[in-house]
Amino acid sequence: MLPILYSLQHCPYAMRARFGLVMAQQQVMLRAVVTKNKPEEMLAASPKGTIPVLILPDSRVIDESLDIMIWALQQNDPEDLLHKDNTSDLPAMIELIERNDQEFKPQLEIYKKAKRFHQKNEIEERQKCEVFIAELEQRLTIKGLSTDGGYFMGQKPGLIDYALLPFVRQFSRVNRSWFVQAPYPNLRTWLDGHLQSRDYAKAMAKYPLWLDEHEECLFGGI
Ligand SMILES: N[C@@H](CCC(=O)N[C@@H](CS)C(=O)NCC(=O)O)C(=O)O
Known part of the structure; x- marks a missing residue:
């Protein structure tokens, strides 16, 4: 018996869970779903109706993307993304992820909307996002860049890098021509390194919609 993951291809939270x-x-x-047609089985397990949702074989439900990541890495963490030997790292990583979700992500939505509707406030709204983006750039800069782009916390990859990746990716895609020349060279290298990785390709593999096929697909593993 394997856990069941309700997933949405381009949702940054579902991407985070898949990473x-x-x-x-x-x-x-x-089970690949769409928000317009959420399966009853998913809503019965998690009435709040957000994706991702993970249902464990013992029927426990985990319906927050960060909790799914942490649960998975507590089962097996070959790259030590939880930084077990540095006990202050995990709370610090969680705090930064919460700031991403509560402050950066809502502002990113405003920026995306301004760009999509060609509003006059696009630059202003982008600059509000850049407060967080500049902080991420600074984290990479302080440590000096390694060939794979560096890490947000400590000297190795962590939960934080994978939890923020979908959101930095979204930000970079709102206005690509601006982003490629923006003053965030280390963040670009970090992002490109991830986007070109095998793990990224695995996490982003596309599956047929479960509602159409009613067939689950095996995901993850070595
Ligand atoms: N805090 C949740 C947020 C998840 C979330 O908001 N997912 C979006 C899709 S990207 C969603 O399901 N929204 C509900 C809807 O669109 O009906 C988490 O981290 O899992």
Whole structure:
């Protein structure tokens, strides 16, 4: 019996959960859904109706993306993304992820909307996002860049890098021509390194919609 993951291809939270599962080499049965047509089985397990949702074989439900990542890495963490030997890292990583979700992500939505509708406030709204983006750039800069782009916390990859990746990716895609020449060279290298990785390709593999096929797909594993 494997856990079941309700997933949405381009949702940054679902991507985050999939990154956690891939990095933990945790196999799940993936059910690809769309927000317009949420399966009753998913809503019965998690009435709040957000994606991702992970249902464990013992029927426990984990319906927050960060909790899914942490659960998966607590089962198996071959790259030590939880930084077990540095006990202050995990709370610090969680704090930064919460700031991403509560402050950066809502502002990113405003920026995306301003760009999409060609509003006059696009630059202003982007600059509000850049407060967080500049902080991430600074984190990479302080440590000096390694060939794979560096890490947000400590001297190795962590939960934080994978949890923020979908959101930095979204930001970079709002106005690509601006981003490629923006003053965030280290963040660009960090992002490109991830986007070109095998783990990223694994996490972003496309599956047929579960609602159409009613067939679960095996996801993750080594
Ligand atoms: N805090 C949640 C947020 C998840 C979330 O908001 N997911 C979006 C899709 S990207 C969603 O399901 N929204 C509900 C909807 O669109 O109906 C988590 O981290 O898992």
